Amino acid sequence: MTEFGLIEQISKMFATIPANGFEGIGDDCAVLPIGDEESLVFTADMLAEGVHFLRRATSPEELGRKSLAVNLSDVASMGARPVATLLSLAIPRDLPQGWIERFMEGYRDLSTQHGVALIGGDTTASDSGLIVNVTAIGRTQSQHLKRRSDARPGDLIAVSGPLGESGAGLRDILNGQYDTPLAHIHRNPTPQVAEGIWLGSRPEVRAMMDISDGIASDLRHIMERSGVGAEVEIRQIPTSVDIETAATAGEDYQLLLTIAPTKADTLLKEFEACFHKPLIPIGRITAGNRLEWLDHGTPLDVEWQGFRHY
Structure with a gap:
């Protein structure tokens, strides 16, 4: 189970x-x-x-x-x-x-x-x-309050920071490399507290959750609760490691959110002005029920899954 x-x-x-x-x-x-x-x-x-x-x-x-x-x-x-x-x-x-x-x-x-x-x-x-x-x-x-069930077709999907580095750091630790920069990131997550409070105050932010099991799992939780699909452009995923690790590895503790499309540009600009870092768009919510991974708009034949506890 x-x-x-x-x-x-x-x-x-x-x-x-x-x-x-x-x-x-x-x-x-x-x-x-x-x-x-x-x-x-x-x-x-x-x-x-x-x-x-x-x-x-x-x-x-x-x-x-x-x-x-x-x-x-x-x-x-x-x-x-x-x-x-x-x-x-x-x-x-x-x-x-x-x-x-x-x-x-x-x-x-x-x-x-x-x-x-x-x-x-x-x-x-x-x-x-x-x-x-x-x-x-x-x-x-x-x-x-932001819930997983409020995403709507057409929403922009965004994340609050780089993905996959913690998962790559865990890989280093399991290989006995305890002192690498990525291992340090894995052991020292930064909760996005101020960012979450700020985004909570914005009505154009619809669904939101944190990324603990990788977007390949966590985005599916939003999809299931909201009854929607999603498409993710892999070249837009912010990462310093390989794309599969960025999509599937857990414990990033960045925020994953969907934004009403008519207000997205304003929100992105105001977030960067407030926090001096970008909120990164990675895809859109669709009217279907599937998660599609795109490479420059071309669907990929992959079935990536996030971290599974057991």
Whole structure:
């Protein structure tokens, strides 16, 4: 069973239980309206040693920052401002003295950068490696929320930065090359928090999510939720690595969004003026149900898939 097959099965098991005001499974965060104009968003991510990181290839400070960064990315992708987190740790007995303190220093540094409070959590022992679980909470105007289900045919598809470098960095790490520039990028993701909040305030931005499993998977999530197709011009994908890695590798934590076509030029110019970097168009949403990869407008006979958790 795939990850999303399991999620769908679990969702059906709980479908008869009242949602108590929550808008649940299907986006990067669950949503809870508070009052008439504001909403809270909630997300959780788990990092398991040997699956999401190698302790020998990652400093405690890096892992602390990354554990928080991947959750802040989910909140930002909804157009929300992160405000608080809960942190739970399953700690193996072989951790060196001071390792957890250094992990917490990294977690605190990124928390301080974004003004995010640590409000609770849990600790326990582990006989199977270090496990980190973070729950993040965000807050925004309800009208600023961005969902995967709002893409429309004709929308421009754009990304907020280069793709594939983290995946190439993971490849370096698995090959024992821990100190390459790409390995550093993999261990030190930058959540697009300010960009997500800004894009959330723009009504011409329709669907949005973060890129954690590669656009070959993540764009399909938008397609499925919105009932649309998509075409991507591979020569427009921003990357310093090979195109297949850029399309399929995970953990970039850039933003993937669709933009109403009549307002796209203005949005692109204002984004660059605000953040001093471009928002990069890579394709368009179509009325079909397929994801097509184009090379100078010519369809490619490829079936690229993004990262699969199991």
